[in-house]
Amino acid sequence: xxxxxxxxxxxxxxxxxxxxxxxxxxxxxxxxxxxxxxxxxxxxxxxxxxxxxxxxxxxxxxxxxxxxxxxxxxxxxxxxxxxxxxxxxxxxxxxxxxxxxxxxxxxxxxxxxxxxxxxxxxxxxxxxxxxxxxxxxxxxxxxx
Numbered sequence: 001x002x003x004x005x006x007x008x009x010x011x012x013x014x015x016x017x018x019x020x021x022x023x024x025x026x027x028x029x030x031x032x033x034x035x036x037x038x039x040x041x042x043x044x045x046x047x048x049x050x051x052x053x054x055x056x057x058x059x060x061x062x063x064x065x066x067x068x069x070x071x072x073x074x075x076x077x078x079x080x081x082x083x084x085x086x087x088x089x090x091x092x093x094x095x096x097x098x099x100x101x102x103x104x105x106x107x108x109x110x111x112x113x114x115x116x117x118x119x120x121x122x123x124x125x126x127x128x129x130x131x132x133x134x135x136x137x138x139x140x141x142x143x144x
Contacts (some may be wrong), residue, residue: 012102014095015060017112024063026129028094030107031057053060056136058109060092064128067117087113087137104144111137124127 015022035052070082078083090112097104114134121128 006110009097009099012097012100013116015092016088016095017060017070017092020069020073022060022062024066025060026063029059029063030094030136034055056109056139058112058134058136060132063131064119064130065076065121067130067132067141077125081117082132083114083117085114087135089142090114106142106144107144108140109136109138110140111141 005133013025013099015025015028033055035054036049037052038046038049039048041047067082074080074082077085077089090113091108094107094109095104095109112134113136114132116133117130119130120130
């Protein structure tokens with residue numbers, strides 16, 4: 001097996017939200033979290049590990065014009081902005097591959113509810129980035 005420290009090239013990543021590929025993507029984070037805790041019995045050593053609830057928080061970091069376009073789409077559908085669109089209507093896919101001709105892997109994020117939208121900018125800034133944190137109902141990793 002060949003070893004490489006190059007997981008994937010940023011130029012080979014594609015994020016799609018509401019069927020639209022976002023070109024102003026600056027970063028993303030998606031997490032699958034499963035509650036786990038030790039089960040104790042008659043001694044001070046654990047006898048098992050119990051699992052609990054799952055959750056899927058994440059964050060998209062976008063240039064402001066992309067957030068403006070998402071808000072425009074939300075308003076065209078009758079909502080105030082992207083944070084008010086029901087989670088049942090928003091899905092996203094992240095496609096990535098190690099090399100241009102490599103195998104495409106996809107992370108499908110289902111049932112996204114954006115929880116916060118904060119606009120900020122500083123003097124002498126060359127661009128405006130907006131973080132859109134979210135909660136999701138499911139996350140699936142697929143290989144094409």
